[in-house]
Amino acid sequence: MAFLRHLLRKLGWYAAAFAAALGLNFFLPRMLPGNPVDTLVAASLGRGASSESKQRVYETYIHEFGLDQGLWEQFATYVGNVMRGDFGTSFSRYPADVSTMVADTLPWTILLQVPAVALGWIIGNLIGAVAAYRRGGFDRGVYLTSLFLSAAPYYCLAVLLLYGLAVALPLFPTGGGWSFGMRPEWSAAFAADALSHWFLPFLSLLLVFIGGQAIGMRSMAVYEIDADYVGFARSFDLPDRKIVAYIFRNGMLPQITGLALAIGTLVAGALLTEIVFSYPGIGTLLYDAILNKDYPVIQAVTLLVLIAVLAANFFVDVLYGLIDPRIRAAEKGER
Incomplete structure (x- = not known):
């Protein structure tokens, strides 16, 4: 019951955050200068149309x-449509359905971000724990490298990788989701081609995420090394792998909280990375929508990102409450 109250309290906060963000999601795109319908009318009729024709089409x-x-x-109409899962019709690609456009691009973004988050968190935390335990030159090298990776903006690292591994050394394609002349299909040839386009965007996200997680775990592990249980384990000549596992488990709790914050940053960074590599994900879709002042697409993509970040943070909060006994003890004390 104590944990259930903790869960319901968190759920209430996230519901309030979602309601506030839903309002911002509607009003902020409408603060962009210009009228998207003017652009749509000009593109559909051209310069030769009469002013009366333009006026009728405009209306x-x-x-x-x-x-x-x-x-x-x-x-009010927007909120009602969102609750029904209806995001409307695209302005710039009329009469394309926004839900269909998002559904076509979302799998590419998921395939890019989920592996980067999972592998980046595991690898970064393991490297940070090992570096803090071994110290010396290895620790300094890991710290400096991780500091550089975590401080580098996503798009800067993406540009460097693009130039180094796709232009200077043409080992990978320069952009896109697949090669010209191919079309998405369930075949080994297309999967291999898509994987070659996927690798550089994935690598740029992975390296930045590893750097941030390694810095955080190293800082936590440095405090854990001086704990009594580490000295006790060393006195019994336990293998280093076992001691590092203990340090990792105890330093993991703050890193789970950091994971919730890092997910939001990674999502924003991934959108920029997709733009750099012209990757066919929701980042590129959002960029095109902003250029064309396509309100329905902007609202759908930003709402999707908002839901993903809130859901990830809520999941991390639930996980933290399950694995940290101090939260359950605090809830019992309040009862």
Whole structure:
């Protein structure tokens, strides 16, 4: 019951955060300068159309997209549609369905980010724990390298990898999700080609995430090394691998909290990385939508990112409550 109250309290905070972000998600895109319908009319009719034709098409699009309603009425319609899973029709790719556009690009982003988060967290924390335990030159090398990787902006490292491994040394493709002339299909040839395009964006995200996690775990492990249980384990001549495992387990709790914060940063960084590599994920979709002031697509992508970050943070909070007995003890003390 104590843990259930803790869970419900967290769920209430996340629900309030979602409600506030839902409002920002609607109003912020509309603060962009310019009118997206003007761009759409110009693209569909061209310069040779008469002003009367442009006016009729303009009014048709305004009514079609609901922009002739008041702002708060548009917001109420938007919330109602979101609750039904309807994100509307794209402005710039009319009459394309926004949900279909997101569904086509989301798997590419998931395949890019999930492995980067999972492997980056495991590898980074293991490296940080080993570096703190061994100390010396290995520790200094790991610290300096991790500091550089964690401080480097995602797009900068992506540009460096793109130039070094795709331009100077043409080992990988320079961008895209697959080679020209191919189309997505379930075949070994397409999978190998897509993997070659996937590797550089994945590597850029992985390296930055490893650096951040290694720095955090090293800082925690340095304090754990001086703990009594480490000296006790050394007095029994336990193998280093066993002692490092103890240090890793005790330093892992703060790193789980750090994981929740890092996921949000990684999501934002991944969107920029996709733009650098022209990767066909939601980052590139969002970039194109911002350029074209495509409100429905912007709202759908940012809402999706918001839900992913909130869900990841909620999952980490639940996991932290399960593995940290101090939280359960604190909840019992409040009862």
